Amino acid sequence: MTWISDRALESLRGMADLPDFSGTRYDIEEEIGRGGMGVVFRGRDRELARDVAVKVTWWPGSDVEALGAEARVLAALDHPGIVPVHDVGRLPDGRTYYVMAIVRGERLDVRASRVSLSDRLRLFDRVCDTIAFAHARGILHRDLKPANIMVGAFADVRVLDWGLARMRSEPTGAMTHVAGTEGYMAPEQTRGIADERSDVYALGAILRGLVALEPSSRALRPLDSIVTHATADDPASRYPDVQSLAADVRRFVDGHAVEAHREPPLERIARFARTYRTAIALVLAYLVMRVVLLLWD
Amino acid sequence: MSKPVLGLVLGGVLGIFDGLSALVSAPHDPAIRAGIVGIVVGSTMKGILTGVIIGWFARRTQSLAAGIVFGLAVGLALAGCVSLIQKLAGQPPYYWQIMLPGGILGMIVGYATFTYGVPAPRLARPAQS
Numbered sequence: 355m356t357w358i359s360d361r362a363l364e365s366l367r368g369m370a371d372l373p374d375f376s377g378t379r380y381d382i383e384e385e386i387g388r389g390g391m392g393v394v395f396r397g398r399d400r401e402l403a404r405d406v407a408v409k410v411t412w413w414p415g416s417d418v419e420a421l422g423a424e425a426r427v428l429a430a431l432d433h434p435g436i437v438p439v440h441d442v443g444r445l446p447d448g449r450t451y452y453v454m455a456i457v458r459g460e461r462l463d464v465r466a467s468r469v470s471l472s473d474r475l476r477l478f479d480r481v482c483d484t485i486a487f488a489h490a491r492g493i494l495h496r497d498l499k500p501a502n503i504m505v506g507a508f509a510d511v512r513v514l515d516w517g518l519a520r521m522r523s524e525p526t527g528a529m530t531h532v533a534g535t536e537g538y539m540a541p542e543q544t545r546g547i548a549d550e551r552s553d554v555y556a557l558g559a560i561l562r563g564l565v566a567l568e569p570s571s572r573a574l575r576p577l578d579s580i581v582t583h584a585t586a587d588d589p590a591s592r593y594p595d596v597q598s599l600a601a602d603v604r605r606f607v608d609g610h611a612v613e614a615h616r617e618p619p620l621e622r623i624a625r626f627a628r629t630y631r632t633a634i635a636l637v638l639a640y641l642v643m644r645v646v647l648l649l650w651d
Numbered sequence: 652m653s654k655p656v657l658g659l660v661l662g663g664v665l666g667i668f669d670g671l672s673a674l675v676s677a678p679h680d681p682a683i684r685a686g687i688v689g690i691v692v693g694s695t696m697k698g699i700l701t702g703v704i705i706g707w708f709a710r711r712t713q714s715l716a717a718g719i720v721f722g723l724a725v726g727l728a729l730a731g732c733v734s735l736i737q738k739l740a741g742q743p744p745y746y747w748q749i750m751l752p753g754g755i756l757g758m759i760v761g762y763a764t765f766t767y768g769v770p771a772p773r774l775a776r777p778a779q780s
Contacts, residue, residue, distance in 0.1 A: 632715075632762055640755045647748055648676055 558584025658706025666698020726757020
């Protein structure tokens with residue numbers, strides 16, 4: 355009898371689980387992710403000699419339409435924040451797959467724990483820009499969460515997993531099943547209703563996580579108000595669209611008053627002093643120096 | 652407003668105020684009262700020159716700290732030249748009284764030009780073939 359190690363056994367088991375891509379131009383290397391609809395593998399496009407990611411449905415016949423719909427959504431969205439789709443096809447065993455560019459980087463929450471608040475907000479702005487683009491094309495993501503956002507080495511942001519994405523014009527009846535992730539899913543999504551403000555809710559929940567990494571401070575009150583406004587239970591009480599949310603966050607970053615926060619006078623003075631501290635310090639230095647020279651003479 | 656133009660305007664305006672401040676520094680000095688027009692014109696010209704030089708530099712740097720330090724250096728240098736000219740003309744040279752405000756005004760112009768001036772447009776890349 356020949357004994358094989360656990361590691362070798364695990365490797366053989368993994369190879370046995372790999373889908374059969376013979377007859378296609380792709381070599382499948384390893385599993386890199388799992389979702390509700392299927393598995394994502396790292397692969398290689400032999401003809402173009404490049405690494406790719408391949409998403410395959412769980413079993414033959416399952417989610418064929420849904421995976422196809424996701425591929426069509428991605429193909430309709432040509433944006434730096436959205437992974438481009440290269441190919442769609444069907445395997446000999448009946449499973450459906452689509453091929454996309456491989457995404458390198460780390461999850462938003464992982465990167466966020468290592469960078470400053472202003473860098474976190476800059477990343478958030480890029481996510482908002484991507485979702486605003488999708489909304490402008492009539493597409494709702496419906497499952498935004500840190501796990502679905504990857505950040506690359508150059509702070510480039512990619513929004514992933516558009517498996518639950520739907521056209522805004524799609525009849526409500528098509529969304530009768532509950533879709534989303536608890537903690538990020540807007541209350542109305544549990545009733546099968548979704549519009550742009552549902553994605554605004556999820557973005558507000560993501561922003562809450564990014565702000566929570568910072569020690570509590572008076573200076574962060576405007577950001578807390580933005581989060582509260584974006585994650586209001588009633589969609590009508592939220593920002594009407596992603597651009598409005600992103601604009602308010604940018605106002606905070608630039609040191610301006612944000613729309614979601616009513617600022618008491620003292621807080622306004624403190625913000626002004628923070629924003630223009632260098633200019634104030636230089637003008638004060640000039641005036642102090644003038645007074646000193648006056649007294650000296 | 653482009654950085655050199657903003658530097659020119661800001662340097663000129665601050666130069667006028669800096670020149671007029673001589674009246675506050677020495678209100679009873681008849682020489683200053685008599686020569687205030689010349690002082691203001693000279694101070695304005697110095698401010699404009701400082702602003703243009705700092706604006707030119709601000710277009711070439713990405714660092715606010717570098718912009719402020721350069722503003723200080725230019726402000727001190729030009730104010731030092733004015734003091735030397737005074738000395739060569741046989742007048743008492745007011746080194747501290749001219750160089751200190753000149754240096755700090757240079758820092759203010761450096762800060763404002765760097766922060767509020769519009770950066771120079773980048774050259775377009777050649778089209779993809």
